Amino acid sequence: MNGPLAMDDPPCPQPEPDLTLWGVVTAVQANYYWVSLDRPEGEPRPCAALLCIRRARLKKTGQRVMVGDRVQVADPDWEGQRGAIAAVDPRQTVLDRPPMANADQMLLVFAMAEPDLDPHQLSRFLVKAESTGLEVLLCLNKQDLVTDQTRRIWQHRLRQWGYDPLLISLRQEGSWADLQSRLQHRITVISGPSGVGKSSLINCLVPEAELRTSAVSGKLGRGRHTTRHVELFALPQGGLLADTPGFNQPDLTLTPADLGRCFPEIRRRLAQDSCQFKDCLHRDEPGCAVGIDWDRYDLYTTMVTEAEALQNSQPSRRSGQSAMKHKVGEGGEVHQEPLLQAKKYRRVSRRRQRQALEDFHYTTLDTAIDLDHLDDDSHEQRR
Structure with missing residues (x-):
């Protein structure tokens, strides 16, 4: 018999609360975020990562989601491997360039040859790294391309600067074992100029990364940019490594x-x-x-x-006065150039050009119509 439940009838089952998970943002692509999920013992996950969007509430409050953020994922769609970021944990550290959160240390990679090690460029990178407040780890790649004397000179010089560099060669297997131990259980941002072997180093540390690499330009003696965005890779021995776009002179x-x-x-x-x-x-x-x-x-x-x-x-x-813009040359020298007046030198867009042509067309057409009417009126008056 249909009707209200009696007092002794079993209650209706309550809906299960939304499943919430925690993970780390490993990559940002437009308005989508790849989140690597935590894997607690005894709680298997159908998939290791989800492609997530940001909840509208976070957008309204202006909450930005960055690579390295620890986030809460709600409403996971295991079959479609999708989810939604519902909350962001407070950040321990924040970097503006590259945009990165919760990094523990910065790994600066330079080459001892091809391209040659430039003390001026190296110092600018070191100063930029020191300004972040993170621990700085210096690694010199391609040690096999220089003599023992050159290696000793650079080691002695850099120790006077206050750094104890790690010398490695990606052609010598096992030469980066000490580096691996320094990266364990930490979030490390790898940075440095283009062409020094950052992507190749990540491919050695994380074989499944399979990053694209490029040779050094023979004409300019500089590397070509192969990394376009920040991405986190899980190290086999534990820890995360963030690949960042290379640039030749940090601001x-x-x-x-x-x-x-x-x-x-x-x-x-x-x-x-x-x-x-x-x-x-x-x-x-x-x-x-x-x-x-x-x-x-x-x-x-x-x-x-x-x-x-x-x-x-x-x-x-x-104050509105004419300002100077600063440009950094290839050797790191800074010189000033006057800013051009925007209104005077700004190029007219194609849309405005098209609108101007249309206005001219209609104005010409109206003028022609008025002249036709004037000719007709004059003809009538003569008759």
């Missing part, structure tokens, strides 16, 4: 005061003694504890001059 937007904190030589000397003035820029000012007797002093003063020029050009841009 340095530091203030003159911040530059000193990005040089281990300056930090080491200031730990032993302090300068006479708090705003000392360590350019041989009176009472400076840093001095000038260190290898990268000239390079440091050049960077401070560039930072001062960039800092002085910003107020003029805000």
